[in-house]
Every structure is written in C-alpha cells, then in structure tokens.
Amino acid sequence: MKELQKRVWAEISLGHIEHNLAQLRRWVPEGCRCMGVVKADAYGHGSTQVAHTLEQAGADYLGVYCLDEAAALRLDGITMPIMIFGHTPAQYIGDVLDFGLTQTVADAGSAAAYAQAAKADGRTLRVHIKVDTGLTRYGFCATGTHFEECVQQVEDVCRTDGLEVEGIYTHFAVSDEEGEFNHQYTLDQYALFQRLLERIEADGFHIPIRHCSNTGAIVYYPEMAMDMVRAGNVLYDLGDEEDRLGLQTTFTLKAKISAVRMVDADTYISYGLTYKTRQPERIGIVDAGYGDGLPRSISNHFRVWTKDGFAEQRGRLCMDTFMVDLTALPDVGEGDTVEIFGPHASIHELAAAAKTIPEEFYCSVTKRVPRIYIK
Numbered sequence: 001m002k003e004l005q006k007r008v009w010a011e012i013s014l015g016h017i018e019h020n021l022a023q024l025r026r027w028v029p030e031g032c033r034c035m036g037v038v039k040a041d042a043y044g045h046g047s048t049q050v051a052h053t054l055e056q057a058g059a060d061y062l063g064v065y066c067l068d069e070a071a072a073l074r075l076d077g078i079t080m081p082i083m084i085f086g087h088t089p090a091q092y093i094g095d096v097l098d099f100g101l102t103q104t105v106a107d108a109g110s111a112a113a114y115a116q117a118a119k120a121d122g123r124t125l126r127v128h129i130k131v132d133t134g135l136t137r138y139g140f141c142a143t144g145t146h147f148e149e150c151v152q153q154v155e156d157v158c159r160t161d162g163l164e165v166e167g168i169y170t171h172f173a174v175s176d177e178e179g180e181f182n183h184q185y186t187l188d189q190y191a192l193f194q195r196l197l198e199r200i201e202a203d204g205f206h207i208p209i210r211h212c213s214n215t216g217a218i219v220y221y222p223e224m225a226m227d228m229v230r231a232g233n234v235l236y237d238l239g240d241e242e243d244r245l246g247l248q249t250t251f252t253l254k255a256k257i258s259a260v261r262m263v264d265a266d267t268y269i270s271y272g273l274t275y276k277t278r279q280p281e282r283i284g285i286v287d288a289g290y291g292d293g294l295p296r297s298i299s300n301h302f303r304v305w306t307k308d309g310f311a312e313q314r315g316r317l318c319m320d321t322f323m324v325d326l327t328a329l330p331d332v333g334e335g336d337t338v339e340i341f342g343p344h345a346s347i348h349e350l351a352a353a354a355k356t357i358p359e360e361f362y363c364s365v366t367k368r369v370p371r372i373y374i375k
C-alpha cells in the first residue's frame, strides 16, 4: 500500500497538547507539579505519543490507571515518574518495582501485601495513599464516623517498612458541576482532606506530595491546587465555552464523502426508516460509522462541518457509513472531507446529542481509525 487511504481518521495535535500543558503551567501556582493523565490510551489520543510529548514538554508526572498501561510506557522509553491510580494485585508488585513506578494504596490489606512483596525483594515501593472524602469509590474512607479509623490507617501505612509514602490524594465527585449543592460538596471534600492532613502532620507524619485536583477543580477551584494537579481533560481541550485557560483542540475526527446521490421526495433513508425526505434531497454518504466508534444514538441528531458549512445528518448511522444532507451545499461532493468533531464541529454538541461527555467519545474511537500525529 502506497499510503493510508484515509477513509475516516483522527488528527491528533501534539503541538496543541504541549500548548495546553504550557497554559496549565501558567494557570497553577508557582511550584505546583503538573501530572499529565494518559490513562485509556491518553483519552484515545495514543498514550505513547502523548507521553513522549509531555515528557519533552516538562510535565512532572504521568498518571495511568493500571500496570499494563505504565509498563507499555516504560518499554517505549518513557523515564519520567509514572503513577498507577488503580489496584495492582500484590503478585505484580515486582513489576511495579522493576519498572520504577509509583503505586496507589487504597486500603490496609493492599498496603500490607505490597509491603511484604517489596520487602521479600529487599526493596521499597513508592506509594501515594488514596483517601475517599466523598466520591465513594476506592480509597481509605475518611467520611463521617470513619475519620479516626482513617487517620490510624494512613499513619500505619506511613510507618510500614517496605513502603515509601511520597504522596497522598483524594478525588472530587462534582467539582465540574454547577449549583450550590455541588459547590458545597466540593468544599466539604476539600475541608475533610485538609483536616486529615493536619491531623497526620500534627502526629509527625509529613507527606511531600498532597493533591486533589483533576480538571474540574483545576478550572473552578484553583486555590485547591496544593502540591500537584492531575490533568486529563485540560490537556485534551475538553474545556467548553467556559474555557478559561486558552486551550487548543487536540483531537479532530475527519472522514471522506464516498458518494453523492439525489434522493426523491418522500423517500426513507437508512435502516429503521427513521428519516423521510419531504422534498428531493442531495445526499452525501460519509465513510464513518459505529464501527469507528460513533454511537448509533446520535442518528438524526448531529451535523458535520464541510468546506462550505454544516450538513445535517439523515437517518440511522450504520457500521461504516452515515448520510448527510448536502442540498444547500452544491459545491460539496464526492471525495471531499468532512469534520465530524474538531475545531468547527463541537465535541460538546456531539456529546450532548449522545447524552454523554466528550471524553467518552474520544475513548470510543476504535482501532480501525488511524491516528495521524501533527506536531
């Protein structure tokens, strides 16, 4: 094959990711570390390419969910600190040590098992302690009547041979959502985290890297940056009209119009007969579908950007194709490129049509779609 056919493809702008990191740096207080979150293949962008970009651009840490993701980055030559947010079964702790990774500790049982595994090898495992202040997912539970027990458990981890506690963190539930209740909930989570840190500090345990902010808190509660922020969405420009940081689009999905045809009035289009023309329509067939990661639920509810403006989508989206109305766009034709999302066709509109969030969209773009990297 001479070159990629480019039926449907993703253009990933590494330069814009670098720009977004620089904007983040300017936004957070001096001395605050910036972690770039590259889990889930860097939100669909491609984790090794994004990790190399972040490493060269001077990010302080990378965050992934699991050991396999971290190991892949090490094998690809990434040498900067990498943290695993999720659980790693103790039997794999040897790999975590070999790869020089930082492991999250979220409960007492894992802490003990990790310490034992590290000591058996005569080594020390670098960890960050995860505290649950109201997300109710994993982590040492600090809420309500569990506070004192949480203090004891965190201090026990700090005392454990074989573990080096480099950091401690919590995660917010609604820092990106509007409304007084959500605002108060976030303030309460933060206050609880502070109270815990003050207690363990008073008891003589100093943990160097304390962190709580992901994108929502980075943007709306900049005073909560502490020693490090964990930035996912911010790097991938999932900021919307509320974008306060001056971010640039990193992920553009494009596809080709493979054919154009005239369709008579009163004609049904595509499976399920969900759309019927009222007048003759000039219909373009776009070469992308749910096999490329576009959810079928957006059928009839989105539009694509063409060189002459927007074209409404018609009828049910198929595995490999969907139809658009080009009646008002006579100069758009076979072989032309459309933008499904990107700088013109808003990912936020598309996500709203699918009743989801942009990051789910990015993560859903399938392997069939080649990523083309632009510096």
Ligand SMILES: *Cc1c(COP(=O)(O)O)cnc(C)c1O
Residues within 6 Å of the ligand: 037, 039, 085, 171, 213, 214, 215, 216, 230, 231, 232, 233, 234
């Ligand atoms: C995914 C994740 C992040 C990044 O969240 P964004 O909202 O995308 O910035 C930060 N911290 C943890 C623990 C995560 O799992």
